[in-house]
Amino acid sequence: MNRTILHVDLNNFYASVECLYKPEIRDKPVIVCGDAESRHGIVLAKNQIAKQAGIKTGEVIWEAKQKCPGLVLVPADFRKYLRFSRMARQIYSNYTDQIESFGIDEAWLDVTGSTKLFGSGQEIADTIRQRFKSEIGLTASAGVSFNKIFAKLGSDMKKPDATTVITQDNYRDRVWSLPVGELLYVGRSTRQKLNNRGIYTIGDLANRDVHRLRLLLGVWGETLWTFANGLDVAPVRLNGEESIVKSVGNSTTTVRDLVSDSDVKLIIYVLAESVAARLRKYGLKCKTVAIHVRDKDLQSFDRQGKLQVPTYVSNDIAQKAMELFAANYRWDKAIRSLGVRGADLVMATSHVRIDLFDGDNMESETLEKTIDGLRRRFGHYSVQRCAMLLDRELTGFNPKDDHVIHPVSYFK
Amino acid sequence: MGKTFVTITAEHDTNGMIKPTVLHWADGRKWEIEKIFDVRMAASLKAGGQGLRYTCRIANKQVYLYCDDGKWFVEK
Numbered sequence: 001m002n003r004t005i006l007h008v009d010l011n012n013f014y015a016s017v018e019c020l021y022k023p024e025i026r027d028k029p030v031i032v033c034g035d036a037e038s039r040h041g042i043v044l045a046k047n048q049i050a051k052q053a054g055i056k057t058g059e060v061i062w063e064a065k066q067k068c069p070g071l072v073l074v075p076a077d078f079r080k081y082l083r084f085s086r087m088a089r090q091i092y093s094n095y096t097d098q099i100e101s102f103g104i105d106e107a108w109l110d111v112t113g114s115t116k117l118f119g120s121g122q123e124i125a126d127t128i129r130q131r132f133k134s135e136i137g138l139t140a141s142a143g144v145s146f147n148k149i150f151a152k153l154g155s156d157m158k159k160p161d162a163t164t165v166i167t168q169d170n171y172r173d174r175v176w177s178l179p180v181g182e183l184l185y186v187g188r189s190t191r192q193k194l195n196n197r198g199i200y201t202i203g204d205l206a207n208r209d210v211h212r213l214r215l216l217l218g219v220w221g222e223t224l225w226t227f228a229n230g231l232d233v234a235p236v237r238l239n240g241e242e243s244i245v246k247s248v249g250n251s252t253t254t255v256r257d258l259v260s261d262s263d264v265k266l267i268i269y270v271l272a273e274s275v276a277a278r279l280r281k282y283g284l285k286c287k288t289v290a291i292h293v294r295d296k297d298l299q300s301f302d303r304q305g306k307l308q309v310p311t312y313v314s315n316d317i318a319q320k321a322m323e324l325f326a327a328n329y330r331w332d333k334a335i336r337s338l339g340v341r342g343a344d345l346v347m348a349t350s351h352v353r354i355d356l357f358d359g360d361n362m363e364s365e366t367l368e369k370t371i372d373g374l375r376r377r378f379g380h381y382s383v384q385r386c387a388m389l390l391d392r393e394l395t396g397f398n399p400k401d402d403h404v405i406h407p408v409s410y411f412k
Numbered sequence: 413m414g415k416t417f418v419t420i421t422a423e424h425d426t427n428g429m430i431k432p433t434v435l436h437w438a439d440g441r442k443w444e445i446e447k448i449f450d451v452r453m454a455a456s457l458k459a460g461g462q463g464l465r466y467t468c469r470i471a472n473k474q475v476y477l478y479c480d481d482g483k484w485f486v487e488k
Contacts, residue, residue, distance in 0.1 A: 023457070087453070134455065135452070136462055
């Protein structure tokens with residue numbers, strides 16, 4: 001059966017909310033930025049005028065200022081954005097219970113079952129956009145299609161405040177001419193690989209032999225091919241349906257660039273402690289540890305490695321992370337941000353094979369649980385590793401409780 | 413155009429509905445809210461804000477009174 005799926009994207013979300021609250025800056029170039037003091041000073045969002053001046057998300061503040069004199073800087077207020085995000089969700093829930101949020105400002109809605117009540121997909125999209133404008137004062141762009149991938153492409157086509165419909169009949173004209181990089185999950189390196197093989201547009205990708213693509217990109221080749229041909233069947237998850245945790249990770253942009261192994265070690269310890277504490281909270285253990293490293297030129301890479309025994313002990317995670325780091329980084333550049341992630345999760349209560357000679361990990365597990373208890377009662381900084389005191393400025397953050405927004409993956 | 417935050421006196425009924433009854437101006441003057449015509453979510457583009465909008469009659473004039481996350485304001 002043909003589904004009707006909407007993808008709604010709130011235009012310049014953070015910047016629009018800020019402009020709504022400050023009418024005096026509405027017709028000036030505005031960017032919402034992180035805290036420059038703690039080196040999170042990048043552009044998080046910009047309004048239409050700033051966009052026209054060539055400012056890009058992720059740019060450093062001084063770069064943006066150079067491009068656009070008279071730029072208005074607004075610090076980010078995530079509490080406000082979350083409130084608007086919730087209100088948007090409330091509006092969606094008037095039309096369907098199948099809502100899947102994709103980040104804070106995007107969502108897929110499956111309105112297949114509501115078309116008899118509220119009209120065609122396009123009509124519902126237009127009503128939602130109209131209500132956004134009058135009730136929460138924001139504009140949105142919507143894509144209407146028969147699968148999630150094309151709906152998302154549609155919402156990106158015309159901005160701001162517009163609806164794009166992609167049907168079974170017109171997707172060849174509308175989608176296939178787009179550059180292949182527009183497709184979800186075609187990033188920098190995949191695009192490069194595809195371009196090398198003469199695949200420049202989504203149409204090129206769709207018309208390739210799927211087996212060739214599989215040889216080139218592995219399972220991804222097949223997935224992207226189904227995306228390009230409109231054969232994606234991923235459902236829009238039901239409202240409130242909790243996704244099963246697949247990995248637990250934390251990352252941070254540090255207050256200063258990391259220049260030595262000992263700096264990295266400190267940060268890895270902080271992150272590993274947070275990851276381990278969260279794993280314990282969920283009652284999970286990880287079998288794989290992954291690290292994410294970004295240098296000061298914003299080039300980044302990920303590496304992962306398997307553990308002998310599943311664990312939720314921070315020492316084991318940190319050790320593995322250090323090992324991965326040492327094996328994969330040559331220190332040609334200073335490091336800007338680091339991430340540690342535990343993946344391949346298993347229930348903590350499930351049976352494990354104990355090493356015949358090393359015995360079990362009970363002692364350190366009990367120790368860490370005791371630390372959890374102490375921190376819960378007396379605060380996060382009541383018990384710390386001695387090494388943390390080497391550089392208070394660098395380690396003075398608590399990723400477990402400080403972070404607000406979780407990035408999400410399409411493949412949950 | 414700007415916005416003015418105001419103190420209000422309100423009735424909270426058993427259903428959780430809030431009905432403002434008196435509006436207190438900063439200089440101490442009080443205005444009775446004679447009638448509420450409409451209550452809905454709305455954005456105030458004039459004043460810059462968003463919230464539950466009460467369309468009220470105050471001193472024979474139609475006034476928009478907004479409740480933005482617990483803070484009340486009128487368009488000026």
